Amino acid sequence: MNIAICDDVGSYNTHLHKLLENYMERKQIGDYKITEYNSGVALSDEYSLSAFDFIFLDIDMPQLSGSETAKRIRELDLKVDIIFVTNMRDQSLMGYNYNAKGFLYKDVIQEDIDSLMDRLIEEFNRKEGMGYYNVKLRFDGGNARLPLADVLYFESRDKNILATTETDSFEFRGQLKSITDELEKRGFIRTHLSYLVNINRIFTDYGSYLLLDTNEKLPISEKYRASVTEALKKKGW
Helix, strand or coil: CEEEEECCCHHHHHHHHHHHHHHHHHCCCCCCEEEEECCHHHHHHHCCCCCCCEEEEECCCCCCCHHHHHHHHHHHCCCCEEEEEECCHHHHHHHHHHCCCEEEECCCCHHHHHHHHHHHHHHHHHHHHHCEEEEEECCCCCEEEEEHHHEEEEEEECCEEEEEECCCEEEEECCHHHHHHHHHCCCEEEEECCEEEEHHHEEEECCCEEEECCCCEEECCHHHHHHHHHHHHHCCC
């Protein structure tokens, strides 16, 4: 697990570094590395795809602000989790422009870090556990390596399949039944002739349809009603 801390004030880097180390030691997480940066320029200039799992990024920095740094990083990496850190309490909504996973104030205490890291690591482990699915894209013939935890659902479209995430969709040739057996072992459930859904993204079961955590509604056909109920029951519903 690789973590970056970026703040132009060294004492803030040191403080956050110590809180994160305390968390890792208490949780007995040994395989981690924390790297400190004193500017957004230094972080963005050295950044490469998948270099870090989590980035704690100060908003108010000279030369290159936290938001400008986040923009540069997002041009290279859509998956890394960014957590903004600041003294400016009126900027908490800004983080959503860069798909931030959290927002901390600089007077952060251990309990704040513990709560945030518990959530981030749970998501991280879920993503790693589900793995990836390789597809050959229909239109340009390129290959895509889809993190299955990010896929909301696979949808049948004639002789093609559309994989939908929160931010994008990927179309490839195939039939839903041909991928169902494999993906049902990796966290997906068949809810309809046209849909294979990520069970971890289901927010509510309304009987005739599912509500995802993105507020999107997907139908449940009578054929799959019992199997959906059973799968959700195994998840503790």
